Amino acid sequence: MIRDSETLTILLDSIRQFVDEVLIPREQEVAETDAIPQDVAAQMRGMGLFGLTIPEEYGGLGVTMEEEVRIAFELGRTSPAFRSYIGTNNGIGSIGILLDGTPAQRQHFLPKLASGEILSSFCLTEPDAGSDAAALKTTAVRDGDDYILNGTKRFITNAPEAGIYTVMARTDTQIKGAGGISAFIVERNTPGLSLGKNDHKMGQRGAHTSDVIFDNVRVPASQLIGGIEGIGFxxxxxxxxxxxxxxxxxxxxxxxxxxxxxxxxxxxxxxxxxxxxxxxxxxxxxxxxxxxxxxxxxxxxxxxxxxxxxxxxxxxxxxxxxxxxxxxxxxxxxxxxxxxxxxxxxxxxxxxxxxxxxxxxxxxxxxxxxxxxxxxxxxxxxxx
Structure with missing residues (x-):
């Protein structure tokens, strides 16, 4: 659904110009340095690209799904590393908070994601749980007003740069399938959270992934997405x-x-x-x-x-x-x-x-x- 054809045309034209004049000429630099240039990241923030899908009330552009895919057609024409850098804030790193988060969680985290102040990551895959996501073993045990998380997540996009992690963990070990899984927002500086070395991949240099390791990480119960256990999957x-x-x-x-x-x-x-x-x-x-x-x-x-x-x-x-x-x-x-x-x-x-x-x-x-x-x-x- 296109809400305003004229506005969308202006947005697409500006993104197309940005891709042609800024991103494509910098592709080789990204491939050689394995990093997104900070001046390019700053331009992305200025254009609002970190908040494309986040509603306007939280500082984003609030594009519809049709508008989003039309934007993606343009962003896809250059190195995937550029899209990956903004992608988690517009997708897997924010949408869970937007769809199922509490009002307080949305108000606190979404404006920071929309502005690009922080990056986000989505922690689902594990060493023994990939396609079979319901088999994950990371646990979250309630302890008073907190949960204590233990486990390892693998191949996590933007993990080395992220400020927050949406983490899927098992809160009920008696339920073996999806029903015992809950979702948490974990901030980067939380004690016990650490990262593995950056993965050396076949391609997509400049788009970083790594393990995210939780060793008795204490997370406030207020950061359980939606405030409800068992809906994480x-x-x-x-x-x-x-x-x-x-x-x-x-x-x-x-x-x-x-x-x-x-x-x-x-x-x-x-x-x-x-x-x-x-x-x-x-x-x-x-x-x-x-x-x-x-x-x-x-x-x-x-x-x-x-x-x-x-x-x-x-x-x-x-x-x-x-x-x-x-x-x-x-x-x-x-x-x-x-x-x-x-x-x-x-x-x-x-x-x-x-x-x-x-x-x-x-x-x-x-x-x-x-x-x-x-x-x-x-x-x-x-x-x-």
Whole structure:
């Protein structure tokens, strides 16, 4: 749902210009330094990018789901590290507080996230609990007016920079599944909280992940999200549905960028006396990529509009995430092929994008998890 077409057009134009004139020229710097330049981070704050999805009453822009995915189409055209830096504040790091937090929790934390004063992280995955999120072992034991947290979280995006962590922990060890899980807001300087070393990843340099370790971390009961035990897993699933549409949209933006670069290269590169774009096998790869990007864009926009209407989009979000991220991987492979040997060297952005976009098929639930979600929803709906 687009609330004001004129305002959205102005916003998209400014983000597109920012991507083209500021972010794309700094991509190689981020790849070489493994860090987001602080002057770029300051510009992001000034543009309100940390609070895109946070309601206006808390200092954000309060964009709808359709508006968010249209913004993601633009942000996806540059290094994923830039999007990742602002992504947790707009998604998994804030949405749980927004959807299920108490009024006091929203008032205290959301304005800081919207302004970019602090970054957030979402702590769900563990060494032995990834796709099977309900199997997590981190515990939170009530002790007077506090809870004491123990456990380790793994592959946590923005953990090295975060000021707060949304932590899923088991408050009832007698309940083995999702029902015993609760969500907590844990501040970075809390005694007993520590970080592992930064993960050395295949791609996405500048986007940092690490373990987050809780060793008798004492958290006030006032920071139990919603003030209710046992709803943490439901909170996590609400967050992931929205996040899946966002990642799908980012994948489309990345695919657009890769195809644009490949098309330009194919028009400049000559073999046998003419641009390789004139060869039909190159044209086939360009055409297949264009068609798949178009199909993915239609899926994501349709699902986003359905979510804005208040409809359950569990199936549609998984379909969009599965198709868009797999599509992005296919486009990346074709674009390397179009570049030929040049696609395998770092002089061209496609070499970096080929590695960067591989992650899209893993987080917010792997492709295989999306298949399970889709099929189970189909079976459940048929049996009702």
């Amino acid at each position: 439901k909170t996590a699933m609400k967050v992931l549905d929205k996040g899946r549409l966002h990642i799908a949209a980012i994948s489309i933006g990345a695919a657009d960028r890769m195809l644009e670069d490949a098309l330009r290269y194919s028009l400049e590169r000559k073999q046998f006396g003419k641009p390789i774009a004139e060869f039909q096998l190159i044209q086939a790869m360009l055409a297949d990529s264009k068609a798949e990007i178009y199909a993915a864009r239609c899926m994501v926009l349709d699902a986003a509009r359905m979510r804005d209407e208040g409809r359950n989009v569990s199936t549609e979000a998984s379909c969009a995430k599965m198709f868009s991220t797999e599509m992005c991987g296919r486009v990346a492979d074709r674009c390397v092929q179009i570049h030929g040997g040049a696609g395998y060297v770092s002089e061209y952005a496609i070499e970096r994008f080929y590695r960067d976009v591989r992650l899209f098929r893993l987080y917010e639930g792997t492709t295989q998890i999306q298949q399970i979600v889709i099929a189970r929803n189909m079976i459940r709906e048929t049996q009702q």
